[in-house]
Amino acid sequence: MNALAxxxxxxxxxxxxxxxxxxxxxxxFYSRMHAxxxxxxxxxxxxxxGLALHNLSPFSWSGVFVSLKIVLILIFLFLANPTAxxxxxxxxxxxxxxxxxxEDTP
Amino acid sequence: xxxxxxFILMYGFWVLLSGKFDTFHLALGxxxxxxxxxxxxxxxxxxxxxxxxxxxxIRFIAFIPxxxxxxxxxxxxxxxxxxxxxxxxxxxxxxxxxxxxxREISKVVFANAITLTPGTITIRISGDEFxxxxxxxxxxxxxPGEMEERIGRIFGEF
Numbered sequence: 001m002n003a004l005a006x007x008x009x010x011x012x013x014x015x016x017x018x019x020x021x022x023x024x025x026x027x028x029f030y031s032r033m034h035a036x037x038x039x040x041x042x043x044x045x046x047x048x049x050g051l052a053l054h055n056l057s058p059f060s061w062s063g064v065f066v067s068l069k070i071v072l073i074l075i076f077l078f079l080a081n082p083t084a085x086x087x088x089x090x091x092x093x094x095x096x097x098x099x100x101x102x103e104d105t106p
Numbered sequence: 107x108x109x110x111x112x113f114i115l116m117y118g119f120w121v122l123l124s125g126k127f128d129t130f131h132l133a134l135g136x137x138x139x140x141x142x143x144x145x146x147x148x149x150x151x152x153x154x155x156x157x158x159x160x161x162x163x164i165r166f167i168a169f170i171p172x173x174x175x176x177x178x179x180x181x182x183x184x185x186x187x188x189x190x191x192x193x194x195x196x197x198x199x200x201x202x203x204x205x206x207x208x209r210e211i212s213k214v215v216f217a218n219a220i221t222l223t224p225g226t227i228t229i230r231i232s233g234d235e236f237x238x239x240x241x242x243x244x245x246x247x248x249x250p251g252e253m254e255e256r257i258g259r260i261f262g263e264f
Contacts, residue, residue: 018185025188030227030239031198034184038224042181045174065125072122082221086228089239093229099239102197 001057008050015043028100029092037085041077048074112147113139165260166215172256176223184224184241200229201238201246205254212261219253 019039026032052067120135121127187196207213217228220238225245230237240246 015181015185018181018188022184022188025193026196028198031196031241033227034224034239034241035188037227038222039181039184041222042177042224045177062125065122068122078222079218082218086217086221089227089229093237099198099200101199 001053005050005054005057008046008053012043012046012048012050015039015046019043029097030089030099033085033089033092037081037088041081044077044081045074048077108147108150109143112143112150115150116142162261169256169260173219173222176253180223180225180245183244187242195242195244197243198239198241199243199246201236201240201249203236203238203249204234205236207254207258207261209261212257215260216254216257219257220249223253 016039019035022035022039023032026035048070052070055063055067055070116139117135120139121132124131124135126132187193190196205213205216207216213231217231217236220226220228220236223245225241226249227239228236229239238246238249240249
């Protein structure tokens with residue numbers, strides 16, 4: 001159980017590294033939002049799932065409750081993260097930020 | 107009917123957050139949930155057709171594993187792009203398309219699902235038209251595609 005939890009946390013950590021790199025390296029506002037806004041979702045899913053599992057390993061009922069609360073945080077993230085990303089990127093579109101494209105794309 | 111559902115939801119939430127099973131806490135939660143469901147159940151279930159909602163809810167829960175798989179695959183795709191030396195596959199673009207979804211709720215779920223899968227963000231919905239920012243040619247090509255089909259089936263549109 002603990003090995004599985006550790007694997008989840010490490011996977012989440014790797015996704016966070018990937019998205020942080022993306023945030024630093026991508027060329028413009030829109031593509032950076034891709035990295036910052038949503039790589040977090042998958043990273044947080046893995047980390048929180050890992051923590052919820054780790055919390056269960058010496059089994060106790062209060063531990064189950066804490067794990068369920070972690071799952072509630074996860075559900076909240078699922079709703080809040082895309083909403084915030086959409087709000088920021090729509091504000092950028094509204095103020096007329098030009099998306100960066102390659103020359104040959106239509 | 108919706109009072110009952112709000113009450114069950116609120117009471118379950120109370121028990122989960124308090125985690126105490128003595129008479130005092132359970133009774134207090136019972137009274138609070140009763141009060142809340144009496145005052146504001148119309149905020150949670152705007153629509154009173156609970157039977158249809160239950161079927162939608164079940165189909166929606168069945169949809170979650172598929173969307174998790176999609177998120178995982180797409181996130182791996184984006185993370186690998188960020189690790190490429192010169193980011194050659196990065197071809198950001200705006201995509202406009204018309205959706206066949208009619209109901210408000212299915213449009214919201216569709217827009218949220220597009221934003222959740224890395225590589226595509228919904229910028230704006232005006233009427234039927236979606237404006238989406240896609241990170242690569244591959245992610246742009248996947249729109250609207252299978253996801254629209256599945257969401258339409260959840261909410262009984264196709």
